[in-house]
Amino acid sequence: MPRRAGRHFLQIPGPTNVPDRVLRAIDFPTMDHRGPDFAELGKGVIAGMKRVFKSTRGEVVIYPASGTGAWEAALVNTLSPGERVLMSETGHFAALWQKLAARLGLEVEFIPGDWRRGADPEAIEKRLRADGEKRIKAVCVVHNETSTGVVSRIPDVRRAIDATGHPALFMVDTISSLASIDYRHDEWRVDVTVAGSQKGLMLPPGLSFNCISSNALAASKTARLPRSYWAWDEMLAHGKGGYFPYTPATNLLYGLRESLAMLLEEEGLDAVFARHQRHGEATRRAVRAWGLEVLALDPREYSGSLTAVMTPAGHDADRVRKVILDAFDMSLGTGLGKLGGKVFRIGHLGDFNDLALMGTLAGVEMGLELAGVPVKAEGVQAAMEYLSDCAKAPARQAA
Numbered sequence: 218m219p220r221r222a223g224r225h226f227l228q229i230p231g232p233t234n235v236p237d238r239v240l241r242a243i244d245f246p247t248m249d250h251r252g253p254d255f256a257e258l259g260k261g262v263i264a265g266m267k268r269v270f271k272s273t274r275g276e277v278v279i280y281p282a283s284g285t286g287a288w289e290a291a292l293v294n295t296l297s298p299g300e301r302v303l304m305s306e307t308g309h310f311a312a313l314w315q316k317l318a319a320r321l322g323l324e325v326e327f328i329p330g331d332w333r334r335g336a337d338p339e340a341i342e343k344r345l346r347a348d349g350e351k352r353i354k355a356v357c358v359v360h361n362e363t364s365t366g367v368v369s370r371i372p373d374v375r376r377a378i379d380a381t382g383h384p385a386l387f388m389v390d391t392i393s394s395l396a397s398i399d400y401r402h403d404e405w406r407v408d409v410t411v412a413g414s415q416k417g418l419m420l421p422p423g424l425s426f427n428c429i430s431s432n433a434l435a436a437s438k439t440a441r442l443p444r445s446y447w448a449w450d451e452m453l454a455h456g457k458g459g460y461f462p463y464t465p466a467t468n469l470l471y472g473l474r475e476s477l478a479m480l481l482e483e484e485g486l487d488a489v490f491a492r493h494q495r496h497g498e499a500t501r502r503a504v505r506a507w508g509l510e511v512l513a514l515d516p517r518e519y520s521g522s523l524t525a526v527m528t529p530a531g532h533d534a535d536r537v538r539k540v541i542l543d544a545f546d547m548s549l550g551t552g553l554g555k556l557g558g559k560v561f562r563i564g565h566l567g568d569f570n571d572l573a574l575m576g577t578l579a580g581v582e583m584g585l586e587l588a589g590v591p592v593k594a595e596g597v598q599a600a601m602e603y604l605s606d607c608a609k610a611p612a613r614q615a616a
């Protein structure tokens with residue numbers, strides 16, 4: 218392979234670009250994870266993660282695992298064999314979580330969806346009302362469905378559950394939304410939040426998280442699904458002192474300490490969320506100016522993390538992706554599951570700024586033309602105008 222000068226554009230919706238500072242923080246001698254210095258690191262990152270979950274009073278555990286591990290942990294710690302869970306088919310990741318639950322021996326009721334909308338609070342409310350025997354033990358929703366670029370309205374789902382008085386636990390997958398889209402574990406009374414390191418947290422893959430409410434913790438005392446590696450009790454017992462029951466991913470925790478400083482102390486979560494919203498809006502304006510369609514249908518559910526773009530019939534989205542990779546050294550997300558060949562996904566989350574987005578959109582615009590997709594070459598201009606307007610607003614305020 219000949220060398221390709223400059224940086225590869227990694228614009229998939231996770232793993233995301235890792236800031237140089239975080240890479241440098243990881244590049245540090247591994248320490249004794251049972252030694253005295255480790256406790257400070259362990260306690261620090263757990264406290265920082267609690268702030269990312271919006272200053273939760275709940276518990277946080279950190280696994281050396283991909284997000285899928287934290288999905289499994291949420292279920293095996295709280296449920297018993299044969300128990301029923303209610304899930305919503307928002308897209309590929311919801312389908313994977315459903316499959317995982319079924320493989321664990323849970324009975325899954327899957328509310329069907331068209332992969333263009335978020336979880337439907339009314340449908341969830343209807344199902345819970347019909348469950349007179351309270352057989353449903355958990356409602357599980359993917360917050361930001363990474364296969365579609367659709368954000369489920371978690372507060373509305375919470376209200377729907379509350380309206381029925383049903384005691385089911387509420388579990389939310391925030392793997393591609395935490396630290397990029399506003400999310401509040403305590404305020405929205407979520408029982409288990411699932412998260413991962415390689416998206417909004419700007420780390421390489423390899424860490425995942427459960428944020429745990431007191432109700433979920435109580436459920437874990439009687440839940441009977443087998444668990445050992447994922448067991449909360451030992452994680453929490455060791456976590457009190459800043460330690461882990463087994464070897465943690467020490468160097469990734471150095472990286473997490475750095476990214477938490479950047480997110481919480483230096484940029485601030487509200488500014489992080491606003492930046493992602495801005496980039497989502499700029500991207501959607503570009504898509505429409507090209508004459509293409511965004512997959513997400515409901516403006517209340519647009520994602521700040523990524524945009525799934527539909528290619529016109531007869532134009533294979535994966536071919537567009539290949540043309541862009543070959544010509545411009547940029548990776549875009551493929552269409553997952555039944556969206557294969559029909560959409561490509563532009564990731565705009567993590568360590569990202571206006572000009573990186575403009576480079577990304579320029580690559581997409583040129584690539585669409587190269588691939589022979591009939592588009593108007595006006596998307597970059599539309600995004601640029603929006604970003605300039607956004608830049609003028611705070612400048613005016615400062616003046």
Ligand SMILES: *Cc1c(COP(=O)(O)O)cnc(C)c1O
Nearest residue numbers: 283284285310361363392393413
């Ligand atoms: C990335 C992602 C996952 C899967 O996480 P892994 O780290 O690949 O195991 C699950 N859910 C959502 C919403 C995701 O974006």
